[in-house]
Every structure is written in structure tokens, then in C-alpha cells.
Amino acid sequence: VGGAVIAQAAGRWQRPAVIAATALLLALAAALSGWPLAVVLLAVAMGVLNAVFERGGEVSIGVTYMTGTLVKLGQNLSAALMGTAPRTAWVPYLLLWSGLAAGAVAGAAAYGRYGTAMLWVAAGAAALLALATVPGAAATARDG
Template sequence: MTRYDRRFWFLAAGLSATAGYVDAIGFLRLGGFFVSFMSGNSTRFAVGAVTDAHVAYVAGALIAGFAAGVAGGTWLSVRHGGGRLPVSLLLMGALLALAAASDGRSPAMATSLMMAAAMGAANTIFQRDGEVSIGVTYMTGTLVKFVQRLTAALMGGGPRWAWLPYALLWMGLVAGACGGAAVYGAVGTAGVWLAVAAVALLAGYARAIGRPHAP
């Protein structure tokens, strides 16, 4: 993440906050499953495969939805990735809009799968040499890098502020999740419309600063 210009740090943090917001809504809606945190769903799938087939079904379906979003975002980036605006960001917004619009009109699982697919697409926005360079929904590695860089800075063995972008990414997700939990308590899944609005704002910002790139 430190390879990117600082303008892109804020785009990544905004995406992370949006992902945290959506994940909190999905978590509360699904009663303990995730639409962005696939490590958690993988554990739930494995445990469910042994103890509860329904748990395995829900977790497995969400993993498949997330993977479909990654595949779609990757395909669009390869085929139509030459403009200033990351096409994966447009896919993320479209999927969230479909999820919000389908709430109450489609099976509950269909809405959740679209949310998971949107989160998969979000992770394909930052790429370098065909590989994801910033994952905006999986925070374990980000937290490790944050603590490593901070420890090195405090010991005088590394750049003073190298920990900051990782802190922004992690804190963005936490803050977004707090917001998602609060909004879900007030309006339920309709709160996903706020995530759609956030993606629209981020798309405007992304268009203004140009495509994410790193040396």
C-alpha cells in the first residue's frame, strides 16, 4: 500500500469503510455470517460441514458469491480497464444497488449473495501486474503490517509513518462496521442504499485522481 500515492490511501480507506459498513449489515441480517470476511465464512463452512448442513450451505453460498464478484471484477479490469475510473468500482456499486433494490422483493439469500459479490468486486479495484495489491475487506494481513510498521518506527528501524496507510485501512473498516450496525438497527437492509451513495462519491473521487497505479 505504501507504493501508492497518498491520494489513493484515502480511496482505499473509503472502500474499506464501505466494506465494513456492508459487512456489518450482512452480519446482522444473516445472524452471524459475513458478506466480506471469507476467512470467517470458510471456518463456518468447515464446522457446518461436520455439524450443521444448513450452516455449511449458507457459508458456502456466500463464499461462492464473493468469488463470483472477484471473477467479474477481474474480467472487467482485463477487458475494459483502460479508463480513468476503475470498472470494478462500477461493478461494486451496481451490485450493491441491485442488493438494495431486491430487498423484500427477492429471496433473502439472493440479496445477501449480491452483497457478497459486491465485496468480491471491491477487492479487484487495486491491482498491480494482474495481482490484487490492496485488499479492502481482509484485515488480518493489514493489521499485521500496521503493527509491524509501527513497532519498527518506534524502535527507530523503519520509516516513521509507514504504518499510517495500514492504520487508515483497518480503522476505516472498523468505523464503517460501526456505522453499518447503527444504520441496520434503524432501517434494516435498506441501509445498503447509503453504501451505494458512498460508492458513487468514491467513484467521483477516483475519476478525479485517475486510475490506481503503483511502481
């Protein structure tokens, strides 16, 4: 709900606003690590992030759903095999699922080594992504 509200209120700034909200929630979770509220903030941050891919009031692809992505991969692969979809329609879902799996493995390894301090890295990375998605930022960086 929070992600959808932020996305709708932000207009053309939808992506940077949603990603910045995610960064803020991750930073709050990092600051409160060890407290039960930190886990709630992490869950909310991941839910908010789904609004990045909202189009026409619907989330076009869930970025935090392993099983949903795997189901979409299977559906699109079978449709491609049957000739009812483009032959590569399944590839984006494979890439997304691979990214989710790799992130889970990397996150577990980082947590094992550095603990909850890695939440600060996640918050910083999200903040940088938010800046990178500011409308016109790519053109400014390219032309500058």
C-alpha cells in the first residue's frame, strides 16, 4: 500500500521516490538492527520496492517473489515451446529469477560474514539507484 501511494503521489518521479523510500526503510532497519521492528521494516521495504514496476495501477512484475517469477518463467517457456509466444519470452523471467537467487546467496554469505551491518550497504546501494533513476539523470551524466 505504501509503495503504491508513494508511486501515485510522485508522478513522473515514481521510480526514484519508491527506491528512495526503500533506501530509507533499509537505513531505518539497519539503525534498529537487533530490534523486532527492524524485521518489519525490511519486509515493508521489499513490498514498497514492487511499486517500481507499477503500470496502470498493476505491478507488471514482482521483484520480490521467487515463486511467482518461477511460475511466469515456466508459463512463458511452455508458451514459447508451443509456439504461442515469442521464443525468448521466458528469458526476462529467467534473468529475474537468477538475480533473485544470486541475491539470496550473496546476501546470506554477506550476513554470515558481516551480520546486519550489510543493511547499511543495501541502503546505500538503494540510495544510489534512486539517484540514478531521477528523470533526466542519465542524459545529464551522458552529456556532462
